Amino acid sequence: MKLGFLVDLNLCMGCKGCEVACKVENEVPLSTWRLRVKYIDIGTFPDTSRSFTPLRCNHCESAPCERICPVSALHYLENGIVNVDSSRCIGCAGCMMACPYGAIYMDPETNTADKCTYCAHRVESGMMPACVVVCPVGANIFGDVEDDNSNISQYIMAHQGAVQVRKPEKNTQPKHYYVGGGTQTLDPLAHERLEGYGLFNNITHLEAIGDKHHGVLDRFLAPFESEEKYDNRSFMDFDNKDYKSELTEGDN
Amino acid sequence: MENTIHATQAIVTLDVALPGIIWGWMITLNMWAKSIGTGVILVGAFLLYRHKKEEMPNLRWMMPLLAFIFLNIFLLFTLTDLHHPYRMVNIFLHPHWTSAITVGAWMASLFTGLITLMLLIGIGDAHPGVPFKGCKLTAMGRSLSPLYEKIFPFVVFLAVPVTLYTAIIMAESSARELWQAPAEVMQMMWAAFMAGSSALILVSGNWSKEARKDLALVLAIATFFSFMMYMGEYFFSFKSAEAEATLAFVHSGGPYNVEFWFGMVLGFIIPFFIAMGNMKSDNKTLLKLAAILALVGLYMAKDVWLKIPQLLNLS
Numbered sequence: 001m002k003l004g005f006l007v008d009l010n011l012c013m014g015c016k017g018c019e020v021a022c023k024v025e026n027e028v029p030l031s032t033w034r035l036r037v038k039y040i041d042i043g044t045f046p047d048t049s050r051s052f053t054p055l056r057c058n059h060c061e062s063a064p065c066e067r068i069c070p071v072s073a074l075h076y077l078e079n080g081i082v083n084v085d086s087s088r089c090i091g092c093a094g095c096m097m098a099c100p101y102g103a104i105y106m107d108p109e110t111n112t113a114d115k116c117t118y119c120a121h122r123v124e125s126g127m128m129p130a131c132v133v134v135c136p137v138g139a140n141i142f143g144d145v146e147d148d149n150s151n152i153s154q155y156i157m158a159h160q161g162a163v164q165v166r167k168p169e170k171n172t173q174p175k176h177y178y179v180g181g182g183t184q185t186l187d188p189l190a191h192e193r194l195e196g197y198g199l200f201n202n203i204t205h206l207e208a209i210g211d212k213h214h215g216v217l218d219r220f221l222a223p224f225e226s227e228e229k230y231d232n233r234s235f236m237d238f239d240n241k242d243y244k245s246e247l248t249e250g251d252n
Numbered sequence: 253m254e255n256t257i258h259a260t261q262a263i264v265t266l267d268v269a270l271p272g273i274i275w276g277w278m279i280t281l282n283m284w285a286k287s288i289g290t291g292v293i294l295v296g297a298f299l300l301y302r303h304k305k306e307e308m309p310n311l312r313w314m315m316p317l318l319a320f321i322f323l324n325i326f327l328l329f330t331l332t333d334l335h336h337p338y339r340m341v342n343i344f345l346h347p348h349w350t351s352a353i354t355v356g357a358w359m360a361s362l363f364t365g366l367i368t369l370m371l372l373i374g375i376g377d378a379h380p381g382v383p384f385k386g387c388k389l390t391a392m393g394r395s396l397s398p399l400y401e402k403i404f405p406f407v408v409f410l411a412v413p414v415t416l417y418t419a420i421i422m423a424e425s426s427a428r429e430l431w432q433a434p435a436e437v438m439q440m441m442w443a444a445f446m447a448g449s450s451a452l453i454l455v456s457g458n459w460s461k462e463a464r465k466d467l468a469l470v471l472a473i474a475t476f477f478s479f480m481m482y483m484g485e486y487f488f489s490f491k492s493a494e495a496e497a498t499l500a501f502v503h504s505g506g507p508y509n510v511e512f513w514f515g516m517v518l519g520f521i522i523p524f525f526i527a528m529g530n531m532k533s534d535n536k537t538l539l540k541l542a543a544i545l546a547l548v549g550l551y552m553a554k555d556v557w558l559k560i561p562q563l564l565n566l567s
Contacts, residue, residue, distance in 0.1 A: 031269065038567075039266035044258040050265070055567050064426035070353035071342040090342055091335025093274050094353055097425040102270065102566030111335040166567075169492075170426055184262035188565045189493050191262035199265045205272040210335050219337050 002061070002080040002175060003118055004145035006152050006163070007054050010180035011139035014039060014052030018131035018140060022056075025119060025130035031206060032105040034116040035131055039200070040191050042184050051185045054131075054140070057082065057103040057116035058166065058174035065095035065104060065115075073113065079144075080175060081120050086112040093209060100170045106210035111219075118142070145175060155179070273562045278333040280555040282326050283418055284447070287440070287550065289323035290363075290411040291448020295470055297408040299452070299463055307460035312400070313374030314455050319367045322451075327364065330357075352424050356417035363414045366407050373400045415444045428561035429494035435485060439557075442478035445470055446550055450523075450543035461534045468539060472527035475546060479520035482553065486512075494564065501560040512556045519549010 014037055022028060022035040035056040042049050059082050066074045066082055073089040076082060089112035096104045096113065107114045119129035127133075132140045143150035148157075156163050156177065165174045166186050183190045195203055214222070296315040299308060331337045343357045375382055376393025377400075383390075419440040423433035449470040456464050486502065489495045502512040526542035529535075 033268050036268045037266075038264060040262050041265045042260070042262045044261060047259070064424065067350045068353065068421070068424045070348055070351040070357065071339075071346045072348040088339070088342055088346060089336065090339040092333070092353060093335075094351070094421070094425070096271065096274050097562075098427055100427040100566060102427070105271070106335065172426070184260065188567055189497055191264055193264040193267065193565050198263075201266055202269075203264060203267055204269045206269045207272075209271050209274055214335065216332050219332070219335060223338060 001078070001144050002146045003059070003123065003143070004080070004152055004175035004177065005056070005059075005118065006141040006155055006177040006179065008139045008141070008155075008179045009051065009053060009185065011137045012037070012052045012054060013137060013139075014050070015136065017134045017136060018054055021130040021134035022116070025122070026117075028114075029107060029109050031108060032114070034103075034105075034114070040185055041199075042182075042191075051182070053178075053181065053185045055101070055103070056131075056176065057099075057118075058101050058172065058176040059116075059118060061173035061175060062171065064098035064100065064170075064172060068094040068098040070094065077120060079123070081118050081123070082115075083117050083120055084112075084114055086110055086114060089113050091210070096209065100167050100172065101174075108211040108214075111210040111214055152177075270565055270567075273559050275333070275558060275562065277555065278329045280551065280558050282329040282333065283440075283443075283554050283558070284547075284551045285322045285325040285329070286360075286415070286418065287443040287447035288451050288547075289319045289321075289326055289367075290415040291444035291446070292318045292322075292451050293367075293408055293411040293448070294415070294444055295448035295452055295467070297404070298470065299466060302466055303460065303463050307463050308456070309458060310378070310455065311452075311459075313371070313378045315452070316367050316371035316374050318451050318455070320364070320371045323360070323364045323367060327360065352417050352420035356414070356421065359410060359414050359417060363407070363410050366403055366410070369396070370400055370403065370407065373397055411444075412441075416440050425561075427566050428498075428564075429490065429492055430485075430498040430557075430561045432490050435481060435490075439478060439481055442474045442481070443550055443554070445474035446478060446519075446546050449474065450546045450550075453539050453543035457536065464534060464536070464539065465531050468527040468530040468542075471542065471546060472524055472531070475520045475524040475527065479516065479524070482516065482520075498561045498564055501563050502556060507563075508556045508560055511552055515549045515552030515556060517549075518545050519551075519553060520546070523549070 016037050019033065019035055019037050026034055028034050035054060038053045038055060040051045040053065042051060059080060063082050066076060070092065071088050071090055073085045074082060074095055075085065091106065091111050093106060093113070096106065104113050104115045122129060129142055132142045141152050141155050143152035145152055147153060159179045162179055164178050164181055164186060165176065178186060193203060292315050296311060299311065305312065331340055334340060343354055347354045349355065372389060372393030373396050376390040377397055380390060380394060416437050419433065419436035422431035422436045425431060449467045453467050453471065456467060486499065489499055500506055502508045523542040523546040526538050530539045
């Protein structure tokens with residue numbers, strides 16, 4: 001059994017339902033994403049089109065993240081899923097350096113590497129991943145790519161010649177396919193990502209990976225401090241003056 | 253790039269914040285310190301092969317001392333860069349042998365252990381009263397004196413993979429196409445010879461002229477070939493869209509252009525000419541200046557080469 005994903009980009013309408021469902025199902029902290037939908041505008045006004053590309057871990061058969069992980073925190077499950085054991089992760093970020101798809105993040109709550117696991121916990125109990133269930137147009141297709149009769153295999157057969165993977169030149173043998181994508185949508189070098197406020201949001205970079213308040217000393221002191229001191233500190237770093245004044249009063 | 257004409261230009265209009273530089277200055281410092289730590293052993297071995305010990309009276313204890321200091325800086329920053337430093341122990345309890353990080357950690361630990369032993373023996377033999385009279389550690393070092401020469405060949409042999417494993421980590425970082433194993437392996441080797449000869453030059457005040465000439469020769473060769481490799485990659489690169497896009501960050505107008513060229517001139521071009529000149533007429537002060545410049549320039553070059561591939565968006 002080899003579980004795989006296929007996204008039909010012709011069907012995807014960019015509702016971000018999958019993104020939200022993933023966040024809720026896996027309790028993905030703020031500032032990090034296991035699955036994101038990127039909007040790309042192609043062409044020049046007035047002849048433009050907008051494409052929506054859901055991006056998640058590709059669960060490669062030859063996964064660079066699994067190979068570089070020094071402690072096997074990233075490991076294969078029997079069904080082909082590349083899973084993460086966060087209790088073993090040392091936080092070296094080697095996997096983030098190795099993944100050609102930028103699919104791995106440093107969880108700011110646990111300061112360990114994390115990523116999409118194809119909802120391994122749901123799959124184990126016979127359910128579909130949360131993003132599949134929530135998709136209103138059935139653009140996310142999930143199943144066993146080694147079973148010729150599975151939905152995903154049938155879909156791939158029906159779209160022979162039009163099925164792509166991201167960065168095939170990396171030889172990672174991804175088990176995540178796309179139908180209907182073009183170079184502009186699947187190749188990050190084929191579109192511009194201009195930093196700054198755009199049509200919808202601020203296109204930007206994270207200031208740090210993991211919890212940005214988890215400094216060098218904190219890393220060494222963390223096991224001896226109470227969890228309250230470190231838990232969620234990153235998420236309080238927005239302009240919430242009420243919270244800050246409350247915190248100051250509380251401290252006094 | 254496929255977005256050079258109007259009909260195909262593509263712009264991201266909605267996206268999440270992506271990670272920036274993941275491995276930063278701590279990893280640069282880590283690589284730089286390791287180059288010195290292993291380099292002094294490799295260059296020290298070359299000197300011991302070429303010259304009598306009497307020509308370099310402090311080499312027997314100074315070489316392991318320098319290696320010990322810089323390997324510990326390297327290990328400290330390796331540990332500090334981890335988000336869970338105490339879990340480093342998992343590398344020894346749950347090793348994953350396909351990872352160059354694991355193999356490197358084991359080899360570097362063994363290497364540092366052997367260097368510590370050599371340091372104890374070296375100090376015990378040369379300075380029995382250090383750190384204080386009757387120190388049991390120093391006495392133990394003296395009693396193990398014959399072991400020094402026996403383990404030294406093994407330490408020299410081990411210095412090579414300890415130098416190179418970071419290049420394999422970079423090669424295993426499949427997302428960063430600029431880092432190709434053959435080029436990185438050679439760059440690590442040249443960096444070790446550069447850093448090792450530079451560090452030894454700084455402590456070679458009372459050594460023979462001939463020994464210093466050899467140090468200058470190693471520095472000149474290492475700076476020359478390392479510079480040539482950087483130039484080869486800078487101008488011709490590994491021909492792929494990703495490598496080209498990465499190099500745009502150091503090419504003219506790129507954010508790392510100044511740091512890169514500053515590093516090249518300071519750390520490679522100037523030390524090369526000083527070292528070449530020093531082989532004709534011995535000038536300790538100038539050679540020491542070349543050594544300092546080479547160490548500074550090497551740090552800058554490594555810093556740029558580490559960071560630029562991380563500036564590229566992966567998805």
